[in-house]
Amino acid sequence: MKFYKDHYDVIVIGGGLSGLSSALMLADKGKDVLVLERHNLPGGLATSFVRGGVEIEATLHEMMSIGDPGKRLKIGQFLEDMGVNVDWLDVPEAYHLSVPGIEKTMHPGFERFAREADEVCPGTYQKVLDLLKLCHTVYDSVNELSIHPMSKPAMLMKHEAFVKTAGYSAKEVIDTFGLPQKAVDLLAPYWIYVGAPLSILPFTIWAVLMADYVGYGSKVPRKLSHEMSLKMQERAEEMGVQVELRQPVEKILVRDGKAYGVRTKRGDEIHADYVISAAYPNKVYTSMIEPADAVPDKAIKMVNGRRIGLTAFTVFLLLDKSAEELGITDYNVFLGETMDTDKIFENYKGTGPYNYLTTICLNHANPTCTPEGTCIISITALPCIEGWQQVSADEIDKVKHETAKSMVDAMSKYYGVDLLEHALEVVIETPMTVAHYTGMWNGCIYGYLHSMDDHIVARLQTAEEEHFIDHLEFAGAHQISGNGMGPAVTNGRKAAKNVLDTMAKEAN
Template sequence: MSSKYDAVIIGASLGGLSAALQLGMKGKKALILEQHNLQGGLATSFVRGRFEFEATLHELQSVGTENNPRKIRKFLDEAGVKVHWIQVPEAYKLVYKKENINVVMPYGIHKMIQTVEREVPGSKEKMTALMKTCKEILDSMNYFGDIGGADKLSKLELLKKHSTFVKTAGYTAKEVIDTFNLPKKAIDLITPYWIYVGVPLSRLSFTVWAYLMADYFEGGAVVCAHNSHALSLSMEKRAEEMESTVELKTRAHKILVENGKVKGVRTDKGDEIKCNHVICASYPNNVYRNMIEPIEEVPREAIKLTNARRIGVSAFTVYLALDLPPDKLNIDSYSYFVADTMDTDKIWENYKTIEPPNYITTIVLNKANPKCFPEGTTEMSITALPKADGWMNIKKEDYMDVKRNYAKAMIDKMSEVLDVDLYEHIEEIEIATPETIARYTGSYNGSVYGYEHVIWDSLVARISKEREERYIKGLEFIGAHASIGNGYAPNITSGRKAALEVLKDIKKGGE
């Protein structure tokens, strides 16, 4: 390893790799330490038998099309990262048997509103107003990102030009949606995406929900031709071409701090790397409790804030390789949300337990990418987002049973939806629990979504306070637990954002 890097990046996740790309584009080089033997973090794949499974990606937002690129595609193109994107065919199919709902929701705000109008006649005007509100928030947020933060604007400018954003920022998704007086069925049809942030609508910040809705419905979504791991590999390749170094199987053990400033990193192999900047994908819970050396350098406020934040959901996924093509299994959609209830508070309570999940999300990758699996077979993954709570106290001897029962309930549910006995067609099966995620990525309590986006800790609150909350000079956080939150696109943006802070500091003379 070279002895001098402009930054050490902890974690070769999408955030870590995009930070290295952003630094590389300005001629700076980073050392990326990754504890695992693969790059990409959750953006990965795995092989069982003759199948390579996508590990996590259902749909990636903010990419757009070649003719109408959005911010992630623009950034990766600019960085020279080559990815073969494939458009996802439709937003989702909602199957909510109790209310007789079995509806495919298309992408495109206009088409989506038409679909809701078809199912709930008379809702068009209110839906148009709601989606206009969401779109205004998306545009404001993207504008703030482009100019380097809403704090660059005067209060007057903010109020005049971004009034929808200002008016709604202090409210939950439920509070704002309720003001549109939509019939319950219309709300059911448009709220499945809450699971992509994993906070019930009664507590989720409206800003976050609105951004998600407008971004997905306006811009559509993509997957990668050779799974999300192809994206991780392409990003790593470009980062290395720009002279960053990726060290796999190397855990950052300690972040060395002196007088409130980063001085270096020590790996689990005992190597010490001097640096003034660390960009870190490990959770603040780990960093402030175990990684800062000496411990006296951990500010009290950092511990207080970390303790106050609530860790978000984890994930449970059943991966199936089925021995027939989708059309022989009655599969007509790419993405299914299957609900016993659309009351997100009830789903939330259920997710705290190890009871069978009452809300699942399933993708059939073949419907976007027919070449994902060998011909004549189907790749299906079924996911629920349990909190770690229920998984904390399972005895070792009970773990396999709990895992199998949970998975069985999910396969049963999809068998019922498709009216096919899926068990008859399983060639390979794998199951990932919150334990698997914690072990694989080292994430705190197996969290995949960072901290909950509740009002006091929403994106808006975080971004407005983040300068004051940089407790150790030279230490930037990236990933689901950073300000922007979870998801592939936010993760890439968080890496860029952290790198821009480092570049700013270097420019000011911080080396």
């Protein structure tokens, strides 16, 4: 029996959440799909690893847009509609913020969040609530407009708040509320989930983040993020998708300006009407298109012009006592020397010590994720790749350990516990680990940096002219909705929709 069919409707490069979402949506519409994944497991970054006999979440802190049963949000609903039934657990809090002058745990729910902000900054309840409500109005508009685009005049009539704030940064809009700096600081921590300081982060994006995470709270899968990956793969295969692991794609074949298949590292040439790539456009346009001269200059200019977003540096510690015994009381701690996001972003251009850390103790959402009497914490900084690119091969081991040690020391001081003394296992995940494991361009997990001149609204407007090769679509953090597991699903769906729309257009 042949390994591959003579022809597929669509080949998807990459079996991460974005690629699997594309595959599910296309299979649901009866298309014949092949997914080629370079790794020996599906999921990309939605994965786990095993140390000391314990399965450890590799990435996920919290998943947005899931919602409760019967009231699912966008991603939760899509997965349910596709028959991917994930066992979701509630994340018990928004975050604990520990920066000079603030020590406070915040919880989801607009009113509760505003009340908690008021406890720190008396008299701010109404303003914080109004700001969160504005975020929600913009969030509703984004959700509607992403499905039903409309003309500018119609948009202005129906989505006034969205139109009026779309041209401003998060900082500019927050400033109009006249909140004291402490209240702004309390609202700021989630900036790191998109990785652009509030001064350049479009308000639209910050609003979506706040409305979703604060408005509805977040969730994690009981069997870690790999539960999503495995169930998505399983369901895709039930729906007829062929998923092949350990099959890196080296080339995307192009003829007359149109993609018509791929060549794998193993040498298989496989044909399809469409190709969807989760590999970064930078990688695709610089080394994967065959023949190379099928890449228009404009494509190279586009990838060179875009600024790469952040990468990740994480230290995992499996500890020999429960969270309660060690006095680790919060699920998610943002620990900073400052809450000035411009200063943090500057600091993130180096290799550490980092001045802003996000630490998760998964046991607070998922008590049985480690054996009884133990717990797991992950300490993460989200640096720019530039600093790490300067480190030579000879120095990397030393620099990596110094950075990790500084992060563990900072959290030990915060908890008042010598974490290393309690460590059963210590694992360091660097930008190089991410690059090595997923092939992500420069180990970058955040796609392209969101800024006022390059973000979801601007990208929607330029999407058509940035379509350089027919029948080739992209899915991944580098696409319109940006980074994160929820956006990866949305980006995957969007790529599939583009394919389905083109199929329909060309059939007429």
